[in-house]
Amino acid sequence: MNKHLLVTGGAGFIGANFILHLLSNSDYSITNVDSLTYAGKYENNQPFEKSNRYRFIKCDIGKFDELRTALDQEYEAIINFAAESHVDRSIMDAAPFIHTNIKGTFNLLQAVLSGKARKMIQISTDEVYGSLEPTDPPFIEETPLAPNNPYSASKASADLLVRSYSITHQLPLIITRCSNNYGPMQHTEKFIPKIISNALNDIDIPLYGDGLNIRDWIYVEDHCRAIQMVLEKGAAGEVYNIGGTEEKTNREVIQAILNQLGKDKHLIKHVKDRKGHDRRYSMDSSKISRELGWKPSVSFEDGIKKTIEWFQLRTHERR
Numbered sequence: 001m002n003k004h005l006l007v008t009g010g011a012g013f014i015g016a017n018f019i020l021h022l023l024s025n026s027d028y029s030i031t032n033v034d035s036l037t038y039a040g041k042y043e044n045n046q047p048f049e050k051s052n053r054y055r056f057i058k059c060d061i062g063k064f065d066e067l068r069t070a071l072d073q074e075y076e077a078i079i080n081f082a083a084e085s086h087v088d089r090s091i092m093d094a095a096p097f098i099h100t101n102i103k104g105t106f107n108l109l110q111a112v113l114s115g116k117a118r119k120m121i122q123i124s125t126d127e128v129y130g131s132l133e134p135t136d137p138p139f140i141e142e143t144p145l146a147p148n149n150p151y152s153a154s155k156a157s158a159d160l161l162v163r164s165y166s167i168t169h170q171l172p173l174i175i176t177r178c179s180n181n182y183g184p185m186q187h188t189e190k191f192i193p194k195i196i197s198n199a200l201n202d203i204d205i206p207l208y209g210d211g212l213n214i215r216d217w218i219y220v221e222d223h224c225r226a227i228q229m230v231l232e233k234g235a236a237g238e239v240y241n242i243g244g245t246e247e248k249t250n251r252e253v254i255q256a257i258l259n260q261l262g263k264d265k266h267l268i269k270h271v272k273d274r275k276g277h278d279r280r281y282s283m284d285s286s287k288i289s290r291e292l293g294w295k296p297s298v299s300f301e302d303g304i305k306k307t308i309e310w311f312q313l314r315t316h317e318r319r
């Protein structure tokens with residue numbers, strides 16, 4: 001009998017890519033629970049909605065009464081993608097971040113504690129480590145948590161809850177912390193899809209501050225492969241960093257996309273900086289590489305080409 005996973009947030013960017021990846025690269029059955037916020041799109045699940053290994057349950061993980069409807073069996077694992085994920089929104093209003101990212105994770109941990117899942121993978125972020133100076137070494141799993149915005153603070157809080165349940169209740173819980181993802185199905189509020197979508201429509205592209213902030217970009221499919229490896233081979237109680245090894249300034253990212261699209265840089269519009277804007281993220285992925293044999297396989301250049309193609313196709317289909 002194939003094993004059943006509970007995936008949360010599977011109507012969002014990475015969750016939907018992960019379900020697509022697993023349905024093609026494993027024989028797991030998947031229950032996707034998602035409350036379909038502004039970020040969760042029904043159309044992201046259309047490629048597999050009719051699969052007999054897939055079901056969808058609309059529910060808010062921050063409300064245990066709703067979550068209970070999905071806990072009708074014992075799952076092999078919970079993989080928790082569900083989150084409020086956008087830093088700028090957390091600066092405007094942190095309340096939904098506390099609800100979903102902290103209370104939601106707590107409810108899922110309670111589900112594991114009550115025997116509804118054999119293990120859980122918490123999908124976390126490099127942002128929990130804070131910000132690096134240009135010459136600092138990359139984040140390692142032992143780097144102290146130092147979140148600087150309400151989003152990253154809520155994710156760090158969730159990580160600490162996971163750690164505590166792992167130690168206190170001896171539950172098989174694993175945390176993955178990944179760098180900036182890009183690829184198909186990402187919401188256009190995020191930097192790379194915003195650049196592509198604005199450039200395709202000849203709309204100004206807002207660049208925060210001096211544009212020299214650095215992110216470590218990873219193509220979403222590489223992240224999904226890493227999570228599958230952690231699910232199948234990861235050790236209980238461990239943290240695994242996942243990075244793309246593609247550090248770029250925001251200016252470089254815009255320029256690369258404008259070049260690919262043959263658009264002029266006059267579209268770039270310098271705007272006021274983000275409050276508390278982290279300067280640089282960089283991940284050391286040597287642990288997952290050494291212990292589980294993962295490494296990124298898609299270069300930034302190829303990943304951007306695939307992402308642009310996906311957005312162009314989507315724009316074309318909508319016409």
Ligand SMILES: NC(=O)c1ccc[n+]([C@@H]2O[C@H](COP(=O)([O-])OP(=O)(O)OC[C@H]3O[C@@H](n4cnc5c(N)ncnc54)[C@H](O)[C@@H]3O)[C@@H](O)[C@H]2O)c1
Pocket residue numbers: 008009010011012013014015033034035036037038039040041059060061062080081082083084085086099100104123124125126155177178179180181182187
């Ligand atoms: N995008 C990145 O670059 C990145 C990098 C590292 C880690 N992460 C983490 O990966 C996860 C997924 O990120 P993403 O970019 O796909 O996010 P996303 O915003 O695209 O998707 C989040 C999904 O969660 C759902 N959701 C939100 N609140 C919910 C609730 N209360 N109950 C049930 N579902 C709810 C939304 O409807 C949406 O489908 C998040 O936990 C994020 O912190 C993201």
Ligand SMILES: Cc1cn([C@H]2C[C@H](O)[C@@H](COP(=O)(O)OP(=O)(O)O[C@H]3O[C@H](CO)[C@@H](O)[C@H](O)[C@H]3O)O2)c(=O)[nH]c1=O
Pocket residue numbers: 085086087088124125126127178179180181189190191192194206207208213214215250274281
């Ligand atoms: C939306 C937007 C962003 N930016 C800048 C801010 C950042 O330095 C960089 C990337 O911004 P964002 O796409 O919002 O991503 P960032 O804040 O790094 O956070 C992302 O990456 C994190 C992992 O590092 C994830 O945990 C978050 O969920 C995800 O949203 O681009 C701009 O200059 N202009 C913009 O319009």
